[in-house]
Amino acid sequence: xxxxxxxxxxxxxxxxxxxxxxxxxxxxxxxxxxxxxxxxxxxxxxxxxxxxxxxxxxxxxxxxxxxxxxxxxxxxxxxxxxxxxxxxxxxxxxxxxxxxxxxxxxxxxxxxxxxxxxxxxxxxxxxxxxxxxxxxxxxxxxxxxxxxxxxxxxxxxxxxxxxxxxxxxxxxxxxxxxxxxxxxxxxxxxxxxxxxxxxxxxxxxxxxxx
Numbered sequence: 562x563x564x565x566x567x568x569x570x571x572x573x574x575x576x577x578x579x580x581x582x583x584x585x586x587x588x589x590x591x592x593x594x595x596x597x598x599x600x601x602x603x604x605x606x607x608x609x610x611x612x613x614x615x616x617x618x619x620x621x622x623x624x625x626x627x628x629x630x631x632x633x634x635x636x637x638x639x640x641x642x643x644x645x646x647x648x649x650x651x652x653x654x655x656x657x658x659x660x661x662x663x664x665x666x667x668x669x670x671x672x673x674x675x676x677x678x679x680x681x682x683x684x685x686x687x688x689x690x691x692x693x694x695x696x697x698x699x700x701x702x703x704x705x706x707x708x709x710x711x712x713x714x715x716x717x718x719x720x721x722x723x724x725x726x727x728x729x730x731x732x733x734x735x736x737x738x739x740x741x742x743x744x745x746x747x748x749x750x751x752x753x754x755x756x757x758x759x760x761x762x763x764x765x766x767x768x769x770x771x
Contacts, residue, residue, distance in 0.1 A: 571726065573720045643666060645658055
């Protein structure tokens, strides 16, 4: 058994809204009568998934981003070598200043090491990274072009199909109008014949009475 296609929307064929602007007002009026969407979720909808339940730092950062809060200011004290503020300074204050100086020296040593590693391995790593990015971009562009081509072909097929169906609808509507007109003509002819039959019957009765 052949499958039957049902078209309830033919946007490439139907132009009633353009021909009859009042229909657009009626459609908007009907849409305004539709009930509003419920504000609460359906009971079958699962609750929202909570992220970073085991990582308070990431959870706090996510809350900050969701709240559109600015980043906290950077602590620039770790990049300085402040001396004790009191005079004379206590041993504890000098110990803190010394620990900070050790941390600064270690930080500079690590930066120097990282810079040396970057100078040795950075150029090739950067070239490989750029190559991978270019390949990824090419694949994404090809996928986009393929999708656009498929979309164009699908729209062309839909337009051709709806145009073909529209021509069939026009032919069927024209045939329906012709049949209705023929039926009306036959009914009018029947009425005229009934009137003629009644006239002849009456005339026959009048002749019989003579």
